[in-house]
Amino acid sequence: MNKTLLVFRHEFRHTIRRTGFIVLTLVPPLLALLGIGIFHIVSGITRPPAEVTEIGYVDEVGGFDQFVTQGNITLVPFDTTEAATEALVAEDIKEYFVIPSDFISTGIIRRYTTQRELGPPPATTVAIEDFISSNLLAGRVPEATAARIKAPLNLVTTTLTATGTVAPEQGGYANLVIPGIFGALLAASLMFSSIYVLQGLGAEKENRLMEILLSSVSPRQLITGKVLGIGAAGLMQVAVWVAATPLLLNLASSSIGGFMSTIQIPPNLLAVAVVYFVLGYLLFAVLSIGVAAVSSSVREAQTLASIFTTWVIAPFWLLSAIMTFPNSPAWVVLSIFPFSAPVMVILRLGMTGVPPWQLATSIAVLALCIFGGLVLASKLLRTYMLMYGKRPSFGEIIRNLRRA
Amino acid sequence: MPVVEVNHIVKSFADKVAVDDLSFSVAQNEIFGLIGPNGAGKTTTIRMMMDIIKPDSGGVMILGEKLTEASKNKLGYLPEERGLYRKLTVIDSIVYLASLKGMDRHSVEEKADELLKQTGMLPHKGKKIEELSRGMGQIIQFIITIIHDPELVVLDEPFAGLDPVNTELLKRILVDLRNQGKAVILSTHQMNEVEELCDRILMIDNGRAVLYGNLTEIKSKYRSNSVIIDFEGELGQIPGVTEKRTHKGYVELILDGNTTPKQVLERLVSTGMVINRFEVATPSLNEIFLKVAGKNYE
Numbered sequence: 001m002n003k004t005l006l007v008f009r010h011e012f013r014h015t016i017r018r019t020g021f022i023v024l025t026l027v028p029p030l031l032a033l034l035g036i037g038i039f040h041i042v043s044g045i046t047r048p049p050a051e052v053t054e055i056g057y058v059d060e061v062g063g064f065d066q067f068v069t070q071g072n073i074t075l076v077p078f079d080t081t082e083a084a085t086e087a088l089v090a091e092d093i094k095e096y097f098v099i100p101s102d103f104i105s106t107g108i109i110r111r112y113t114t115q116r117e118l119g120p121p122p123a124t125t126v127a128i129e130d131f132i133s134s135n136l137l138a139g140r141v142p143e144a145t146a147a148r149i150k151a152p153l154n155l156v157t158t159t160l161t162a163t164g165t166v167a168p169e170q171g172g173y174a175n176l177v178i179p180g181i182f183g184a185l186l187a188a189s190l191m192f193s194s195i196y197v198l199q200g201l202g203a204e205k206e207n208r209l210m211e212i213l214l215s216s217v218s219p220r221q222l223i224t225g226k227v228l229g230i231g232a233a234g235l236m237q238v239a240v241w242v243a244a245t246p247l248l249l250n251l252a253s254s255s256i257g258g259f260m261s262t263i264q265i266p267p268n269l270l271a272v273a274v275v276y277f278v279l280g281y282l283l284f285a286v287l288s289i290g291v292a293a294v295s296s297s298v299r300e301a302q303t304l305a306s307i308f309t310t311w312v313i314a315p316f317w318l319l320s321a322i323m324t325f326p327n328s329p330a331w332v333v334l335s336i337f338p339f340s341a342p343v344m345v346i347l348r349l350g351m352t353g354v355p356p357w358q359l360a361t362s363i364a365v366l367a368l369c370i371f372g373g374l375v376l377a378s379k380l381l382r383t384y385m386l387m388y389g390k391r392p393s394f395g396e397i398i399r400n401l402r403r404a
Numbered sequence: 405m406p407v408v409e410v411n412h413i414v415k416s417f418a419d420k421v422a423v424d425d426l427s428f429s430v431a432q433n434e435i436f437g438l439i440g441p442n443g444a445g446k447t448t449t450i451r452m453m454m455d456i457i458k459p460d461s462g463g464v465m466i467l468g469e470k471l472t473e474a475s476k477n478k479l480g481y482l483p484e485e486r487g488l489y490r491k492l493t494v495i496d497s498i499v500y501l502a503s504l505k506g507m508d509r510h511s512v513e514e515k516a517d518e519l520l521k522q523t524g525m526l527p528h529k530g531k532k533i534e535e536l537s538r539g540m541g542q543i544i545q546f547i548i549t550i551i552h553d554p555e556l557v558v559l560d561e562p563f564a565g566l567d568p569v570n571t572e573l574l575k576r577i578l579v580d581l582r583n584q585g586k587a588v589i590l591s592t593h594q595m596n597e598v599e600e601l602c603d604r605i606l607m608i609d610n611g612r613a614v615l616y617g618n619l620t621e622i623k624s625k626y627r628s629n630s631v632i633i634d635f636e637g638e639l640g641q642i643p644g645v646t647e648k649r650t651h652k653g654y655v656e657l658i659l660d661g662n663t664t665p666k667q668v669l670e671r672l673v674s675t676g677m678v679i680n681r682f683e684v685a686t687p688s689l690n691e692i693f694l695k696v697a698g699k700n701y702e
Contacts, residue, residue: 003473003504010500014492208487212548214456215481216504218473386456386485 003217007225008232015196015233024192025237028185029244036252055124056084056096061103067134070127081112088114097128176323178245179350182273183343185241187312189277190342193234194284198305200226201289202298210385219381227285231278238277242270269349272359279366280342284308286373293380294392311339315347326352336362338369405468406431407556407587408453413462415448415611422448423459424611430556430587430604435578437602437619438591439689441697445611446591447484450560453589454481467555477506480554484561484591486545490534494525494544497533498551505552512551519547523573539566546574550581557581558589563597575601595689605689609697619689626692627684629659631668634681642671656685 015021056076059065068075076093078084084096095113103109109128111120130150137146159167204210213222287308288301295301315322315334322331326348334344335354341362348354354362384392406429415423423445430436438446451457453464455471467475488497495516502512520526523543533541542565550557559578563571578601581588592598598605598619605622607615615622634654644663649656659668665684672679687695 006500006503014489203489206487207490208483208485209489211451211456211483211485212481212487212501212545213504215454215479215483216476216501221473382457386451 004221004225004228007217007222008229011200011226011229012232014200015230016236018196021192021196021233021237024188025240028188028241029248032244032248033251036248054093055127056087056093058084058096058098060101061099064099064132064135066138067131070130071123073124073127075127075131085112088112095124099132176350179269179346179348181245182269183315183346185238186273186277186280186346187316187343189234189238189241190280190284190312191309192237193230193281194288194305194309195302196230196233197227197285197288198292198301199298200230201292202295202301205292205295205385206297214385219378219385223289223378223381227282227289231281231285234281235277238274242273269346272349273346275363276342276345276366279363279370280312282370283338283366283373284312286370286377290373290377290380293377293384294397308339311337312343314340315344319347322347322351332358336365338366341366406465407467408589409465410449410453411463411465413449413452413459413464415445415452415457415459422611423452423608425462426606426608426611426613427462428606428613428616430589432555432587433582433585434603435582435588435590435601437598437605438589438608439593439595439598439605439693440608440614441593441693444593444608446593446608447560448611449608450481450483450558450589450591453558454479477552478555480505480549480552480557482545482549482557482559482562484564486542488533488541488544488548491532493530493532494520494536495529497544498548501548502551505554507552515551516547519551522577523547523570539570542566543570543573546577550577554586556587556589558591560591561593562590563592563594595693599689607689607693607696609693614696615692622692623686623689626695627686629661629663630685631657631659631665632681632683632685633657633672633679635672636678636680638677640675642668644668644671654681 051072053073054076055073056078057064058078058081065077068077076087078087078096081096081098084093084098087093088096095111095115097112098110100106100108100110109132111128133150134146137149141149161167204213217225288305291304292298292301295304318331318334321328331344331348334340335348335358337344345354345359345362380397384397408428408430410426410428413423413426414421426445426449438449440446448457452459453466453471455464455476464471467478469475471479489500492500495513498516499509499512502516503509507515516529517526520529523546525540525543525547528536528540533544536544542562546559546562549559557578562574566574575597578588578590582603590598590602602619604618605615606613632654639648639655642657644660644667645657646660647658649658657668659665669682672682
């Protein structure tokens, strides 16, 4: 078998058998599953009971005697607060409220309950609001107008393209969810894959294996097999996450409903995510090789590598600023800057979209940096891989690179 | 055809010339000693032979050709800076590194069992490398070096860190390899190991060859005109002896330029004294090196 393939197979197997890799692959889907399960359990516990709940009220204004059935809640009138309190203590009613005589000028409704709670349950609030406004408007405005006063608008926004046609991407928070998830997964897989390269090569240097390996394979075969083997493991990890995402979204839609059911994975996002994973991984992998070559230990290599791996998660620190000022030129710069580009582009795709010229520039810069990084890493590997002990200074590295 | 042919190789690092116009050859069926003090250029020379680093000038031929990926499979190399994957088991380490030398898994496992048994390491076959002692790890590294039946075995300080039992075991295996027709290059700064094992040597200092050739011939060339005797009784005055040096357990007699050891022996016997030991004094490699290089490196 070709020696590059042998190195590839060894690195792939070695990586996917690592406890850290297995945990990282399984934890995000399992956490999401756990979250959905917890939501399901909590919503089951807090869901309003199907049977009719009776809530008492004392009308000191007068005229609040219609619309006493609000869904599963029935409003029971009492003449005095004493009578209502007696019924509450006797558990004939769940709670009661008083419409004070100055309600029209103050808007204050006094509510009494035996439950200790953080705030009034939303279902109760909605029922009382609807009961009050329906009684106030009854007979004064037509029924349709009363409905508009109670729910004045349902704002439906349509995004148009530059030519005035309806844009295929309509934006909204739902559209941010998938790029957000993809961005987080991309950041995690890029960081961990480059750490695996770093650890693999660093351990081979630290454990004095490099010379044994180089007596059997060429540096090119070693680098190619290692980068592709670990990259394939990283891609497999991403594939597991991507495959799990629609299943989890379906589960979330059926359990949580609401805007979760409106989430869809745009195919172009998937394609862009794969392109940025491959390019981002190659860039970080070649840089990791250079860093591992000049470092004397794996720990030192990881510390040095944080100079560029930190940029991967930087877009998440800026997420609220990106949402507030989505068209800032700063985000364009970060979409082209190679270390932050993969995650930044994915996040922006979900919010405002990324113009084609920016995508092309970003990909071109990444590709150039991969090539430059490869040349640099090869020189560093040749020069420093068999040097043990103290890490060379930055000045020494520059001098030796010029000479190499 | 020599197994190794090194022609005028030169290698510099920064301002230091590590190897300076070095030439030598190694034949089949011999153990060749590459010796010299620390920092003499031995490891750099070996790395150039293994094509791990390139010489600035000069060339290296291995088995009659420049080293290729295919011919790397015919070499076994145990570097001075050596180690293994700490998390892998012994057998997985052997299988992976032997596969990079072109062996299939079945052959590796078969040969590994044989070598592990020979070295007493078979019970540790399934253990992780990190569970082994340093000496045990070195035995596994040695097994990996020779498992693919290489034509040329290059060992850089192979006995460092080994206990006397394992040192003897390795020496026996090296002699066996030589007897099977392999070429073995032994790089070390321990001269006693070289004297015991090597057929020919190259002694280097500051990157340059200072001694090269058959070990017996070199020792003969640097032999001083003296004899060593262990005797009972009084030595007295012996014609042809210019100086007597007393050591613990023996006396060294320095002869003048016209007297041979045979003549001294005849004169000693004629005095009727009891002689327990009589031998021509040959200098150790260490002494020869000190004489040639003029410095102490031990």
